[in-house]
Amino acid sequence: MVRFAFAATLAAFAATVSAQQSLTITAPNANTWWVAKSVNVMSWTCQTSPYTNFTVLIANSDPKILVAPMAFIGIQMNGDCSKEITQQQADQAAGTGYTILLADPFNNTNIYATSEPFEIKALGAAYPSQATPSTSGGANGTTGSGGTASPKPNGSSSLRTSAGLGLIAVGTALGLML
Known part of the structure; x- marks a missing residue:
């Protein structure tokens, strides 16, 4: 019975940490959306991600637009939380059905995350109303064209706090069982 309780506690802790690591x-x-031939912004949940870095690819559901996913950033550090994408990095034609993929840098078929499908509008189109064109760059958590950015993590991650509390709980449960 004690082993079952320990196993259940450990499984619950693993599920909690796994759910937080995304x-x-x-x-x-x-x-x-993005605007073609313009500077656009990509952002992600860097504070809850278990990955240090990833490769960034763009894909399209229509093979007439893009036959296969195309990498446009080889190695992107996770802690940046957002990235301004220049027209030289991702110069895709206007269209619908685009997705961004974040993948393992050593195996691009191992996808960590996929964006919702989005549209790339024609050059000259207005950006979404919540976006404000950036003049200083998106690397410091500023808002840029095409989206909002998350602030950079400050080193005090809620994941680390939850994991630490979970380990304390498991240790306490072990101590009570012995």
Whole structure:
């Protein structure tokens, strides 16, 4: 019975930590499009991601637009939380059905996260209303064209706090069982 309680506690802790460790692309999305031949912003949930870095690819559901996912950033550090994408990095034609993929740098078929499908609008189109064109760059958590950015993590991650509390709980449960 004691072993079952320990196993259940350990499983619950693992599920909690696993649920908190995720990588989600927050922009672009269905409501935050990009504009062709312009500077656009990509952002993600860096504070909850277990990955140090990843490769960034763009894909399209229509093989007439893009036959296969195309890498446009080889290695992107996770802690940046957002990235301004220049027209030289991702110079895609206007269209719908685009997605951003964040993948393992050593195996691009190992996808960590996929964005919602989004549109790339024609050059000259207005950016989404929540976006404000950036003049200083998106590397410090500023808002840029095509989306909002998350602030950089300050080193005090809620994941680390939760994991630490979970380990304390498991240690306490072990001590009570012995």
